[in-house]
Amino acid sequence: MDNLLSEGLNLMVFGMGFVFVFLTLLVISTAVMSKLATKYAPAPAVKPVKARPTAAAQSASAATKNDELIAVMTAAVHKYRS
Amino acid sequence: MDKLLELWLASGIYNISAGQALMMVIGLVLLYLAIRKNFEPLLLVPIGFGGILANIPEAGLAFSAVENAIHFAKPEVLSALAGVLGVDSADPYTVLHAYKEASHSVHTAATDIALDAGYSNGMLYNFYLVAIASGAAPLVIFMGVGAMTDFGPLLANPKTLFLGAAAQFGIFATVLGAVGLSVLGIMDFSIQDAAAIGIIGGADGPTAIYVASLLAPQLLGAIAVAAYSYMALVPLIQPPIMRALTTVEERKIKMHQLRHVSKLEKIAFPVLLLILVALLLPDAAPLLGMFCFGNLMRECGVVDRLSDTAQNALINIVTIFLGLSVGSKLSADKFLDVQTLGILMLGIVAFGIGTASGVLMAKLMNKLEGGNAINPLIGSAGVSAVPMAARVSNKLGLEANPQNFLLMHAMGPNVAGVIGSAVAAGVMIKFVG
Secondary structure: OHHHHHHHHHHHHHHHHHHHHHHHHHHHHHHHHHHHHHHHOOHHHHHHHHHHHHHHHHHHHHHHHHHHHHHHHHHHHHHHHO | OHHHHHHHHOOHHHHOOHHHHHHHHHHHHHHHHHHOOOOOHHHHHHHHHHHHHHOOOOOOOOOOHHHHHHHHOOHHHHHHHHHHHOOOOOOHHHHHHHHHHOOHHHHHHHHHHHHHOOOOOOHHHHHHHHHHHOOHHHHHHHHHHHHHOOOHHHHHOHHHHHHHHHOOHHHHHHHHHHHHHHHOOOOOOOHHHHHHHHHHHHOOHHHHHHHHHHHOHHHHHHHHHHHHHHHHOHHHHHHHHHHHHOOHHHHHOOOOOOOOOOHHHHHHHHHHHHHHHHHHOHHHHHHHHHHHHHHHHHHHOOOHHHHHHHHOHHHHHHHHHHHHHHHHOOOHHHHOOHHHHHHHHHHHHHHHHHHHHHHHHHHHHHHHOOOOOOOHHHHHHHHOOOOHHHHHHHHHHHHHOOOOOOHHHHHHHHHHHHHHHHHHHHHHHHHHO
């Protein structure tokens, strides 16, 4: 019976220890990986270039949609009034 | 008149045992909790319904061919089974006991005899064999969870991984508790049983089922029911512990906005985690391997169809069969036991200790960083139970300070908890499996 208890204690000490060691290593390697990633692949620099044309396209399409909408609405108003 | 008598003798009312009736009531209670109270309905509806199916008298849905053969107890079949199993008497109880202790090859031989005699596996038993005994369903679900997980908050603040580690203390403390109960002679748990019970504290359904199916299949029903019901009770169990361990000032701490995480980092992380698992803990490879695979599918951006299937259609299909299979373990002879009470009790202790150690770890980290950087409330999210635990942290933060949104900060420890409990599961399987 004491054997069982010591087995449980062992499991707790080693298990908890291992979880911490593993996650510590994960923290370190993740931090290193993030540094490398931001150093060699500076993503934010690319973004604004891409963002502009899409934004322009969007506003353009929005503008045409607006025109259409206005046309439809005037037609509807005319019909209703006449 | 004979026919009428035969019909009566085959009816459920004539055959039902008190245990089966009680288990059906328990199944109905689970359905009530799921439907009316919204307790993890995606799992408790199939589990509760499976539990009712498993206890229908004479149908034997949750039993193997051999168990069905023993139940119907035709003398010639029983004696043939007794011969294969190497017991002298053809008494059904002795034969059943020998069948449960038998080695795999003897098992197969006994199954062949039962199949020849025209008995077959119950439907739920077949689901159990395919979904859980093979280990497939929990792992496929873990892949889906990986595909649903966004590691962004964790990558923005990797230190929160420590909170996910600290909260696993609940698992190991409970193992010690279960072993202690056995030593005191109150319960009778082996070290494998204790390990499987402790994993409830990981607050992670698929992990708990996977570990239980490997270490203590006879306790699987109780462990799964405990794990999922306590996960549903997270908003009730955690807040009192969190309030007791933190001061109002600590709860008011506002955390810095998280930095932007690039796509490359998100793609690299699952690969990095997989390499670490491969190097350090191959026993956690099934769980974390599938998890990383699912996450890589999500983040790499070129297999959106696969990622979509993994996190929607596939996980739903597998959840149905997993729930029904767990329900099959709710048959009266397997569930109605003092051990089940012990498991339910130890499970809630595991949750409580996990929450407390997560919060305490967050307090410690906050002290080390000058006392105004980390809100200790996010520590409790380290028990996993994604995303419920993170929402609880957020809610308590808002209570202390209506402008304090902790949700994204708590998601870091929350997903770290998933990794932490999978690692703890790997350690358990390695040491006692």
